[in-house]
Amino acid sequence: MKSITILGSTGSIGQNTLRIAHKFPERFRIEALVADTSIDLLAKQIQAFLPGLAVVRDEAHARALREKLPAGCDTEIRFGEAGRIQAATLAGVDTVVAAMVGAAGLPAVMAAIEAGKTIALANKETLVMAGSHVMRAAQERQVSIFPIDSEHSAIFQCLQGNRHSDLDRILLTCSGGPFRTLAASEFAAITPERALCHPNWSMGKKITIDSATLMNKGLELIEAHHLFGVPAERIEVVVHPESIVHSMVAYRDGSVMAQMGVADMKTAIAYSLSYPERLDIGQPIPNFSSIGSLHFEAPDLERFPCLRLAFEAARIGETMPAVMNAANEVAVYAFLERRIGFLDIADRIGRVMADHRVLSHSTLDDVFEADRWARQRTREIL
Incomplete structure (x- = not known):
């Protein structure tokens, strides 16, 4: 027990x-x-x-x-x-x-x-x-830290039984959110109600908006970097609208391992609680013949600048990811409260990141202070 x-x-x-x-x-x-x-x-x-x-x-x-x-x-x-x-x-x-x-x-x-x-x-x-x-x-x-995010649980499962030294890169999949095919000219008119309609996953409001801006994938990129000890430049984001492949790991011999399943968080939760055992939680197996095709594409960093900002924060490191995260939280809730528009989320995050002086060799107290500063700075420019 x-x-x-x-x-x-x-x-x-x-x-x-x-x-x-x-x-x-x-x-x-x-x-x-x-x-x-x-x-x-x-x-x-x-x-x-x-x-x-x-x-x-x-x-x-x-x-x-x-x-x-x-x-x-x-x-x-x-x-x-x-x-x-x-x-x-x-x-x-x-x-x-x-x-x-x-x-x-x-x-x-x-x-x-x-x-x-x-x-x-x-x-x-x-x-x-x-x-x-x-x-x-x-x-x-x-x-031990066991990941519950479906993507990180997938990566964790694909790493089992393999040597970390043989890993080439992580392929982090992304549904693309509700606006994957929406014309950029329509982004300014996106309402909170529209952004909260995710095509595949049922989640809380904040994470659903993050999925709509693709910031959620940026946060997951940084998380994977730390959780699996892989440099950010060896983590590739791949848009996969069906959300059947939850993520993949590529090895240096060219082999790629993928973890697949229906879009339901209970699988990852159960595995994190019962590892290394797998519980019979009554999950169905995807009907591949019915699905027919799986699609993959590169993310559009021009239409989804939040993901580009996350790549930048990951590259800089130190206190910058904390600043980006804090600015995003404040901006997302401002959008949900209709105080700013959808496009303003990335704009405010970028402005706060540009204002931040990165602290090298930062302590945990430095991280908390960077978080506090970024929240205050975001509120000032809202």
Whole structure:
């Protein structure tokens, strides 16, 4: 039996993790649930799984959550960063599922690593912001990090049984998002509602907008660089609209290994929790005869400048990825609030990156300061 903390239990990753835990109650025990403000859903999760601890954004939401729980519920309610760190470091927890959106998940992940917990990682911003620090801490503590992103899980699976020294490059696949074939002249008129309609995946609002701008693939590029120890210039983004091939690994003898499956996050989540075993989670195998053809193409960096900015941030390194990530978060939420247009997202990110003075040999405190500065600078120019 594995005891699990879920950072981000009310998001799509968290809910799918709970579905797997419900299907295999003899294997997984939910010890702590961490959410932000979705207290109605969190209250239902608490009553279903009876965790010892639940954490929300602030004291007001903690009071509201207590009022929704029945008398006699023994779940301890905490809030804020201190509560998230407590949930990530509980003595009885084996695995921490890191599924919080954005930079807020980094401190809890670092605390979990320091406490020796296995990490099932869906929060890509953790490695984008502070990948070298996170991976160094994991190596020092001999902590395993299993990727939950479908692309990184695919890469991880394609690397199994092969020597890292034989790897030539990573082929990171990308659906292309909802605007893959849309004329550039129409981008200025894109609304939040239109951008939230992803053709293949059901995700939270922030990551769905990132998929529409292709920034999500840029974040995944930086994440893969740190997670697998591969230089960014040896990671190639390939647009694959069917989302059947989740990513590929090419070896120096010309062999290419691909991991394929239907577009459903439960496969990657289950593998991260049960590795090296594969659980029977009832997933169908793709009907290849019905699919007929699989298509691949290069991304258009002119129409999708966010991906170009991510390549630039990866090349520069140090504090620049943290700045890019922070600027993107602020700009995406401004777009969702209709304060800026779709094209303004990349514009604001580029302006903040141009203003940033990169810190060499940066510490983790430098990363947090770069994140804080970038958020403030983005708000100033919005």
